Amino acid sequence: MKSGLHFLIAARQCEIDELDQLARTSELVGVIGRLVHGLQRERGMSNVFLASRGSRFADQRDPQIAECLALEQEVRNGFDQLETETRQRASAGNSARLFSRIAWVLPGLDALPALRRRIGVLELGPAQSTAAFAKLIVGLLAVVFEAADGATDPEISRLLVAMFNFMQGKEFAGQERAFGAATLALGRSNEAQRVQWLHLIESQERCFHVFTDFSSEDVLALWRESESSATMAELERLRRVGTTLTAADAPYSQLSQNWFDCCTRRIDAMRTVEDRLAADLRALCGRKTAQARTELEAYRQLLGTLAPQSGGAMFFDDAGTQAVAPAPYGRVLERSVLDMVQEQSQRLQAMSDELETVRASLNERKVVERAKGLLMAHRRLSEDEAHKMLRQTAMNQKRRLVDVAESMLAMADYLPLPDARPPR
């Protein structure tokens, strides 16, 4: 029969298992970050390649594809390893959701070669190509989101939340780059385009705001450093030009190129922040695991010095039942076991409370997902259609996506039920 101290150790061992799992997941998140960056570059090149009917970036596309393939292999290995090790050892509670996200993204990776072939023979338009890459990146970011949401250690969770928001903000910056390049190349913008452009800027800023809230001073310094004033000034100038173009303006292919280059400088510089976040994450996981193992060792040594079932004699003491005799040495040890258990229990509770606070920052995205699910069920829409509909409503009403999603959820009971279609 196992003693209290045995369970004290078992609880610590569970924490270590969770930290090990988190270390693996964090490692994977770092690799996903690099793949997403590669795909963002490939998307940009493919876009220009298609728009120029194959005349530009034809040479640079192949090395970029080769880089993406190597990173894809790393990500796939990470997925496989995660699954193998989760099946062997204790796993964190959200493995099902994490695996489900991976199940969604893998067919996208499988479909990449065919997509690239069709881009190579100019079978697709720039918009189609961009949408396809964007869909894959959404899937990869969902894996990172789930990793952040499932983390069981608040400090690691904070870093993962920072990382997810940074990656998501960078993706919005990438979308802005594509959108702005197309708009500037066209030489005119209407009200709807202006609104969409501003939406992309606002979405980025919200993500970077959360990233800022959850990052250390060191990371923030690096972030400020990475955003060179010259690039940012140029970016803001081109944003102003792009959103105030009138129909009278001629197509500005040079302006479009400048915009693209400026955005690319900015996005490439962001990579240093991502790398730093990934390195910090690795170091933190290592530190936490080592500390937990040291403490576990101390518990184990104590277990060796104690008689089985000790700790019991003191349990009822503060219920006013203690004997008057002074406590012998054995009792002092037993007292310390009870104290350790209480300390552990309070620490776990405090961690759980803090975790809740960190996770609250992920709720915004969950609200949007929930509203999308509602639209899909009630209006028989695909996920993409539901997302577009929400975004369109937000743009029309000049409200934030999350606010529209919240209104929609609040009104859920008033939505029409889906048509009861006869079975075929």
Place this chain on the structure above:
Amino acid sequence: MKSGLHFLIAARQCEIDELDQLARTSELVGVIGRLVHGLQRERGMSNVFLASRGSRFADQRDPQIAECLALEQEVRNGFDQLETETRQRASAGNSARLFSRIAWVLPGLDALPALRRRIGVLELGPAQSTAAFAKLIVGLLAVVFEAADGATDPEISRLLVAMFNFMQGKEFAGQERAFGAATLALGRSNEAQRVQWLHLIESQERCFHVFTDFSSEDVLALWRESESSATMAELERLRRVGTTLTAADAPYSQLSQNWFDCCTRRIDAMRTVEDRLAADLRALCGRKTAQARTELEAYRQLLGTLAPQSGGAMFFDDAGTQAVAPAPYGRVLERSVLDMVQEQSQRLQAMSDELETVRASLNERKVVERAKGLLMAHRRLSEDEAHKMLRQTAMNQKRRLVDVAESMLAMADYLPLPDARPPR
């Protein structure tokens, strides 16, 4: 390299592992319920035994202790089994907290024989004995609470929340029995006692209210049936008498006995509801696990019919990149894999949302725990002292415990820091 379908299956397998773990935990909760009931009876008997200086319940105590010992053995076996199986297979995320609660309660069980011996030789007063049993029961209920809080399936979580609140309400009823018996035996009650009595009634009612919210019609019918009108009428009459006693009244030993018997009838009848909840929990876990296994089998068969890495060809279709040719049979299958992944992902998300709603009902207790932790840190109190201080404040201010706890947390920044004592 593993395919998307492989991860679809892995996600389902994780869900099954979690359901298996939940089934074990639920089984354990049922046994804990029976042990708590046994300890509540033993506490009542010990109380009367001590108050009558050993003249009453001397015969009935031994069989009751034997029953408790048998149940304790079952609970210990359950603890051991849970730990062994968690170490072997994937575990739910809160195992560390669950084990930590178990580590806390085991020394209490270890200390029971010594407590019983001291009661047997009349070494303790009734109040000390009651406090000791109450402390152990608090520990056992904390295990049940953690099981409810850690459940990863919303339906099972609902039942566990109902069960926890019912057990907690029953424990308040047990405390009211002891408190009322002592007050009536004394033949007078002052304002402080009246307030404490009303607090015990209100605490019960709040627990039973949550239980009602989370229970099926069938269980509620059984609950209404268990509360016989005659017993409830008698209970309310004695409550009125007890809370309006004046100093002029003589000690009512007969009234105290009637009160004790009436409460006991009520509490024993509650056992049927607890048994029913435990049986429902067992049946629900069995049903859910069987259903998940059937679905897993269907996935596995589909995996056999598909080429490796299928599902990929259709991934980018709704990004507007599809070919115009009609989909061949293979593609229909692939489409269905993508649909299954999307369905799974949405179902997991919906479960997680619902789980959050169910868990919110457990927050009240967490707020109180947090406030206790704050008091312990800032005023160097033991857990018991912190609890008493909160309860006293609630009684003085005629507010609910949770409201006092919330005010305390809101004012946390204004609390004095603990003295920086010199190291010894």
